[in-house]
Amino acid sequence: MKAIVYDFTIPKYITAKALGKHFPSLYYGKPSALSLRDVEEPELPNDNWVKIKPILSGVCGSDMGAIFYKTSPSLTPFNSFPSVLGHEVVGLVTEVGGDVRKVEVGQRITIDPYINCEVRGRKTLCPACRQGMHSLCRYKAGSAKLGPGMILGFCKDLPGGWGESLVIHESMAIPISDTVSDKVAAMSEPLSVGLHAVLRQPPKNGEHVLVIGGGMIAYSVIAAIRLLEIDCHITQLSLLSYQKEMGLKLGVNEGLISREDLGALDRSMP
Structure with missing residues (x-):
């Protein structure tokens, strides 16, 4: 499938910081970390997962921060690359695992992008996830089944909405009413x-x-x-x-x- 891939490296970061003002292509051209390429379409990891075809995917400030290297490299332990960006997504369900009950094929949904203990398949939840504060999950630096990543789109193992297909855990799916437009749902x-x-x-x-x-x-x-x-x-x-x-x-x-x-x-x- 086609996808916009972000592949951060320290040399690219240093070069763009030094010369990006004079050569904008270092941010979004051929020498940059951003590229449109063919990648393997993701498959359902298990029966609790859902496949989505994106309708719209927003461009967040965090995406812009990554592309223009305004985000500190000190955060890289909590992300993994190359990744397909895009975590503000509205899309159609195209496939569901055998144990999925929350959504069905053909349904329009948006996404909670945080990668928490349940998404990572951990049987024992961390203290934050036990309290329902999954944005503070202590395993954002990685686990046995998924690489580092706080949210969808910044984890190499979970492509985001800037591609033709993505997979999410059932818990990340949020069904939306027909009265909500695609543009509002994406936001x-x-x-x-x-x-x-x-x-x-x-x-x-x-x-x-x-x-x-x-x-x-x-x-x-x-x-x-x-x-x-x-x-x-x-x-x-x-x-x-x-x-x-x-x-x-x-x-x-x-x-x-x-x-x-x-x-x-x-x-x-x-």
Whole structure:
């Protein structure tokens, strides 16, 4: 099958860091870690797994961080390459193992991309997985059945959604309603991050909240606060004018993108 493969190496990292500003192909051209190639189509490891044909797969900030080498090499022990990127996925089930009960062939699903103890086939769960906090699984550096990788797309043994097919453990499958569009379904993972943050630490009515950033997670935090009808004051700090405009549309009280904006806010506060 065809897939976009990311093959990180230290020499490629050093070369791109030194010369990438002058030679962008070091990030995404022939000399880069990124390539479109033929790879072997994954098969179901056992009867608890599901095969998916991707419909859409998002481009996450972590994907961009990897491609443009903004992610520190110190994180490489928790990833393994070459890998097929893409963890924000909506797709169709094309095959199910004999013990799968959660989904069926032809069903449209999205994916929880975290590779936890259950996905790794561990009979004894780590403390984090036992508490349902599988994003903190202590075996992200690898296990007997799967190589290192925190999420789908950054593990050499589990290709992500930037290919023509992928396999996931049944526990990673999330069926979606026909009322949810493909584009919204593909964004369910980053949307859930912002919503989870707000639900874990909801601001109180009357408090002042500062949201730093102008990416998907920042906007999902803002949207979650407003959709939950929390009556708090939201200030967004970002870099660009379109990011400020998006924040204002979603309900922030003010957006800051310059020192002048910050000075004006400081003068207006009691």
